[in-house]
Amino acid sequence: VASLPEPISRLVAVLSKLPGVGPRSAERIALHLVQNEEGAVRSLAEAILQARQKISECQTCGSLTEQQPCIFCADPRRDHALICVVERAVDILSLEKAGVFHGVYHVLGGKISPLNGVEPEDLRVTELEKRCVDSAVSELIIALPSDVEGDATSYYLNKLFTNRGVKVTRLAHGLPVGSGLESADELTLSRALEGRRQFSS
Amino acid sequence: VASLPEPISRLVAVLSKLPGVGPRSAERIALHLVQNEEGAVRSLAEAILQARQKISECQTCGSLTEQQPCIFCADPRRDHALICVVERAVDILSLEKAGVFHGVYHVLGGKISPLNGVEPEDLRVTELEKRCVDSAVSELIIALPSDVEGDATSYYLNKLFTNRGVKVTRLAHGLPVGSGLESADELTLSRALEGRRQFSS
Numbered sequence: 001v002a003s004l005p006e007p008i009s010r011l012v013a014v015l016s017k018l019p020g021v022g023p024r025s026a027e028r029i030a031l032h033l034v035q036n037e038e039g040a041v042r043s044l045a046e047a048i049l050q051a052r053q054k055i056s057e058c059q060t061c062g063s064l065t066e067q068q069p070c071i072f073c074a075d076p077r078r079d080h081a082l083i084c085v086v087e088r089a090v091d092i093l094s095l096e097k098a099g100v101f102h103g104v105y106h107v108l109g110g111k112i113s114p115l116n117g118v119e120p121e122d123l124r125v126t127e128l129e130k131r132c133v134d135s136a137v138s139e140l141i142i143a144l145p146s147d148v149e150g151d152a153t154s155y156y157l158n159k160l161f162t163n164r165g166v167k168v169t170r171l172a173h174g175l176p177v178g179s180g181l182e183s184a185d186e187l188t189l190s191r192a193l194e195g196r197r198q199f200s201s
Numbered sequence: 202v203a204s205l206p207e208p209i210s211r212l213v214a215v216l217s218k219l220p221g222v223g224p225r226s227a228e229r230i231a232l233h234l235v236q237n238e239e240g241a242v243r244s245l246a247e248a249i250l251q252a253r254q255k256i257s258e259c260q261t262c263g264s265l266t267e268q269q270p271c272i273f274c275a276d277p278r279r280d281h282a283l284i285c286v287v288e289r290a291v292d293i294l295s296l297e298k299a300g301v302f303h304g305v306y307h308v309l310g311g312k313i314s315p316l317n318g319v320e321p322e323d324l325r326v327t328e329l330e331k332r333c334v335d336s337a338v339s340e341l342i343i344a345l346p347s348d349v350e351g352d353a354t355s356y357y358l359n360k361l362f363t364n365r366g367v368k369v370t371r372l373a374h375g376l377p378v379g380s381g382l383e384s385a386d387e388l389t390l391s392r393a394l395e396g397r398r399q400f401s402s
Contacts, residue, residue: 003297005267007252014248017241019233025221031291032220033249034256034265040218041253045246047215048234051208052242055235064235066206090232096204 008034057089060131062107062124064089072104079103081138083131085157087111087145095143103141106131111149112156120156128157132166139167146173146191209235258290261332263308263325265290273305280304282339284332286358288312288346296344304342307332312350313357321357329358333367340368347374347392 004012008030016026033041057063058070065071072078072092082103086092089107108123131137140161144150158168173191175184184192205213209231217227234242258264259271266272273279273293283304287293290308309324332338341362345351359369374392376385385393 003272003294005256005265005272007248007255007267008265011248011252014245018230018245020226020229027294028221029219030252031265031294034252035290036253038253041249044215044219045249047208047212048242048246048249051212051231051235052237052239054208055206064206064209064232066208071204071206089236093204093228093232 057107060127061105062089062109062127063092063105077102081136082141083128083137083139084141084143085128086143087150091143101141103139106140108144108153111144111147112153113149123153125157125160129160129164132161132164137166139169142168142170258308261328262306263290263310263328264293264306278303282337283342284329284338284340285342285344286329287344288351292344302342304340309345309354312345312348313354314350324354326358326361330361330365333362333365338367340370343369343371 004027011030011033012023012026015021015029016023018026021029033044054066055064056068058065058068058073060069060073063070063072067074073080079102083106084095084101084103085106085108086095087108087110092105092107095101095105106124106128108125108128110118110123112118112120112123128140132140140157142154142157144154154170158170161168172195173188174195175181175188175192181189205228212231212234213224213227216222216230217224219227222230234245255267256265257269259266259269259274261270261274264271264273268275274281280303284307285296285302285304286307286309287296288309288311293306293308296302296306307325307329309326309329311319311324313319313321313324329341333341341358343355343358345355355371359371362369373396374389375396376382376389376393382390
């Protein structure tokens with residue numbers, strides 16, 4: 001916009017690259033920031049830089065961490081023989097919020113996708129193999145998304161690690177708890193039917 | 202969340218104070234930033250600081266500007282006898298995007314609101330009086346929002362400046378162009394009826 005001073009329009013441009021921030025909300029945030037008190041603006045800029053500088057990937061599992069190894073890998077109360085394989089570091093958050101998993105994690109860093117030039121070598125597969133050799137791993141739980149690439153990656157990992165004698169499982173697919181049949185898509189319904197279980201008596 | 206490293210949760214807290222950014226999108230942005238390349242993160246932090254430092258209020262009209270006076274007040278092609286009074290600096294943007302106003306602006310900085318302790322002295326009213334004395338002002342166009350406080354402020358300004366011989370007008374209220382009767386609320390309809398005009402022949 002011609003009427004926006006240059007430092008504001010530059011800020012709008014940078015802000016609109018953030019995930020979930022469109023041009024209008026970028027403009028709203030930028031105009032808020034330039035009119036906000038200087039201290040608050042400075043602490044936002046510092047929080048951004050600090051977070052980026054202090055956070056790195058855990059050298060063992062690839063999660064986002066301030067220290068090496070991360071709080072999951074360093075926690076003796078967790079079951080280190082049970083590794084949950086996720087696509088991105090962010091996925092760990094969802095599992096931790098649910099609070100139902102007490103093993104450790106392994107961030108793959110992506111999915112195998114020959115079309116996009118992503119081969120197993122580009123993912124943290126070698127690191128996972130090394131973990132399975134170095135310590136006694138009883139089970140790998142694959143928690144990759146169930147799209148074409150996620151499925152291909154899951155099958156690849158299943159084959160690779162089953163051949164090495166590691167038990168490989170996968171998160172169940174089915175109806176979300178609390179929602180009825182009418183809101184489920186066909187693929188979810190077919191998976192829910194496939195995975196049907198007997199009532200426990 | 203217990204599982205978020207402290208620098209990230211601090212960043213989430215600061216980000217969720219931004220307008221239109223809820224806790225979930227703050228988390229999404231924070232996780233994006235800590236995993237983004239360092240250069241991009243640094244330029245975001247710098248754009249924020251630069252914008253805050255370089256932008257100030259125009260000493261004449263109160264708009265957001267990099268130089269004194271602002272591009273509107275400094276523009277000889279604009280009609281400086283025609284002043285549009287807006288509540289916030291942001292409102293100027295909407296008018297400039299429409300591109301139909303060629304006068305200058307005056308940012309009031311708020312609305313009179315005795316309940317919230319906002320009196321005329323807390324707004325940029327004295328500055329507006331000074332502008333009307335210093336230079337020949339032919340018309341003040343009040344473009345404040347039409348809520349209770351906006352209306353009260355409009356009437357106050359109308360009385361104040363009419364008494365000094367300045368013509369005071371107000372933006373028209375009515376049906377938005379392109380929308381039918383069914384989408385207009387009662388107040389808008391009553392204003393549209395009040396302000397009805399003859400067809401120009």
